[in-house]
Amino acid sequence: MFTGFTDETVDFMWGIRFNNERTWFEAHKDIYLTKFYQPMKELGDEIYDFLQEERPDYGLIRKVTRIYRDARRLHGRxxxxxHLWFSVEQPSEQWTAHPTFWFELAPEGWTYGMGYYLPKPLTMAKLRARIDRDPKTMETLTRRLARQKEFQLETEDYKRPRSxxxxxxxxxxxxxxxxxxxHEDKLTDEVFSRDIVDRLKEGYRFLLPYYDYFVTLDGDPDPREQ
Incomplete structure (x- = not known):
């Protein structure tokens, strides 16, 4: 059961940022495993159980990221x-193209939410086509989002709208x-206790209708063929 991250968690994150090499990591590996990775896994397990109970038909899985960067993509780092994060999502060979719940902890703060890392252009075309067919549903979701203060919509935009x-x-x-x-936040007291569990559950419960909407997009007809 998750009981909270600790000062040792934060010290490790700052330590690896400024001592990002194998000797330092190996000397502090036990702290990483017990104070960073294990609590992240425990928190992820609790959130997974909650989301799985809310949406048992989705076949969700939980992942915790590895601390090791891909050696092919270091780019001087x-x-x-x-930082570490966990995600809850449907299994897929290309997870970046599908909606995902996540929580991430970094030296400066934490963030959580739901969205896409790199959706396919066809997925976004299907989104626009679905809205064209039924604008009222997305208008309702958009107004609901605007009425609350926990979450913000963050987008990476095309230079020019597609339609x-x-x-x-x-x-x-x-x-x-x-x-x-x-939602993005500083290292608030919540992350050092079980309070973060209830905060995340409340937030993910709010996000579930959005996940329901986006996770079904792949099953929509290809708008290029209509």
């Missing part, structure tokens, strides 16, 4: 990450090629 939105309210969804609905 050290071999280790100074015109049915209303001004829906324009952000027509500009975006990737997006997340997320």
């Amino acid at each position: 050290g071999p280790y990450k100074d 015109a939105a049915p209303s001004k309210l829906l324009e952000p969804w027509y500009r975006t090629k990737s997006f997340s609905i997320c």
Whole structure:
């Protein structure tokens, strides 16, 4: 059961940021395993159990990222990450192209939410086509998002919209090629106790209708063939 991250967790994250090499990591590996990886896994397991209970038909899985960076993509950086995250998602060979719940802890703070890392252009085309067929559903979801203060819509936009939105309210969804609905925070007291569990459950419960909407996009018809 998750009981909270600790000062040792934070010290390790800052330590690996400024000592990103094997000798330092191996000397502090036990701290990484017991104070960083294991609590992250325990928190991920609790959130997975919650989401699995809420959506038992989705076949969700839980993943905790490795601290080791891909040696092929270091680009001058050290071999280790100074942050960790877990995700809850449907199994897929290309997880970046599908909606995902996540929680991430870094030296400066934490973030959680739901969204895509790198959706396929076809997925975004299907999103626009679905909104064209039924704008009211997405308008309802967008207004619901605007009424609360926990989450923000963050988008990576095309330079020019691919098509015109049915209303001004829906324009952000027509500009975006990737997006997340997320909350970012500093290292608040919650992450050092079980309070973060209830905070995340409440947030993910709010996000579930959005996940329900996006996770079914792949089953929509290809708008290029219509």
